[in-house]
Structures are given as C-alpha cells and as structure tokens.
Amino acid sequence: MTRRAPFIVIEGLDRSGKSTQTALLLQRMKATNIPAQLVKFPDRTTAIGQMINSYLQSDSDLDDRAIHLLFSANRWELASTIEQLLNSGISVVCDRYAFSGIAFSASKGLSYEWCRSPDISLPAPDLTLFLDISPEAAKERGGYGEERYEKEEMQRKVGEIFRRIGREISADGGKWVNIDAGREREAVAEEIWKWVEGVANGAVGPSRRLWT
Ligand code: TMP
Numbered sequence: 001m002t003r004r005a006p007f008i009v010i011e012g013l014d015r016s017g018k019s020t021q022t023a024l025l026l027q028r029m030k031a032t033n034i035p036a037q038l039v040k041f042p043d044r045t046t047a048i049g050q051m052i053n054s055y056l057q058s059d060s061d062l063d064d065r066a067i068h069l070l071f072s073a074n075r076w077e078l079a080s081t082i083e084q085l086l087n088s089g090i091s092v093v094c095d096r097y098a099f100s101g102i103a104f105s106a107s108k109g110l111s112y113e114w115c116r117s118p119d120i121s122l123p124a125p126d127l128t129l130f131l132d133i134s135p136e137a138a139k140e141r142g143g144y145g146e147e148r149y150e151k152e153e154m155q156r157k158v159g160e161i162f163r164r165i166g167r168e169i170s171a172d173g174g175k176w177v178n179i180d181a182g183r184e185r186e187a188v189a190e191e192i193w194k195w196v197e198g199v200a201n202g203a204v205g206p207s208r209r210l211w212t
C-alpha cells in the first residue's frame, strides 16, 4: 500500500517570497527523491480562475462576497486532484490556500466566520508555513501596485488576520509555523526545508478536513 504523502501549504503576504521559496522547495524535494507536485491558488487556468484573474487585474468588478466564493470554488475544483495525489504518495506543495481566502476577504470587512464557511472540509494541510514579513519590507522588495490587493494598508490587515488564523490552527492541533521571511533567501529556504523534512520523513496520519 502506498503511504499517504504530506500536504504542505505556503502562505504569506504579497512580496513575501512565496513563489521563490515554493520553487526552491520543489527543486529540493525532487533532488531528494521526494515526489512532489506544485499547486497554486488562485489557479488562473480554469474558467473560474479566469474570472478571478480578470478581477485581480481590475478588468472586472465583483461583489466582495461573490469574489470570495469564486476563490473558494477554485479550491474545490482541485480538491479531489489534491487528495488523489496525496493518496498516490505524491506530496502537494501549495502556493496559497484557504487561509489567504479568509485573510484577504476578511480584511475588506466581511465577517471572519462567514469567510471561513465555504472552505470548511477542504483537505487539511499537514504543515502550513506562513512567510511573515512587515508590509514596509515587502513594499521595498519590488513595489506593490500591479494587482488589486497590493496596498500597504490592506497588507497590514491581512497579516493580522493570518496570525489569528495561525493561532487558531495551532490551538486546534494543526501544524502552523511562522517563518521570518525578512531574512536572506537561503536562510528562509533552509528553515522551510527543516520543517518539510520533518513531515516528509515522519508519520503522516489519516487525511483530515479543514475545520471539521
Ligand atoms: P497571487 O499573487 O499569489 O497569484 O495571488 C493573487 C491575489 O489573490 C493575492 O493578492 C491574494 C489574493 N487571494 C485572495 O484574495 N483569496 C484567495 O483565496 C487567494 C488564494 C488569493
């Protein structure tokens, strides 16, 4: 019987280095013969993903709740694929997940509980790595401004909500790690690798669902 592979989520603010770190992590997993697949949310390639992309690029406007539900639906359309990969022994490394969904929408004033509900019972990560960086440091990196949510004030609120989610996930027995992403790329990659090695080599329990 194939052993279930771990589900690893990388979360963070815009410009926290998420995509770079995700790519480095995948390279390293492959080099260590850990089969792994990258999944990125939003997945802009699907029909729903294209609506999300148009909204993020400000080519279309949508009600805050409508776009929230589209982001969630975009995860649901890939949920069974994620489960199949894990059950066939392939680790999934996910660049953003439901926690981004809550953090970004709730920062616009929607209720935290309302934002959480459509993602209840999605596959739960075995490890969530939150790349934490101050909005000031993030802004200096490449500058915001290309997409809708890339504004310092919004990122500050998003960061606060992410930290709240992290405390709740930890209190609930989940594995959430805050990583100081303001450091050099290699130092961040090394810390991420330590955590991933731990879950990749350890026992992975039965699959769980978010907030159930
Ligand atoms: P990206 O830059 O990682 O492609 O993400 C695009 C933006 O979408 C980013 O500002 C975070 C935001 N977002 C949400 O608002 N809700 C979600 O559920 C996800 C996955 C991302």
Ligand code: MG
Pocket: 014, 147
């Ligand atoms: Mg972006």
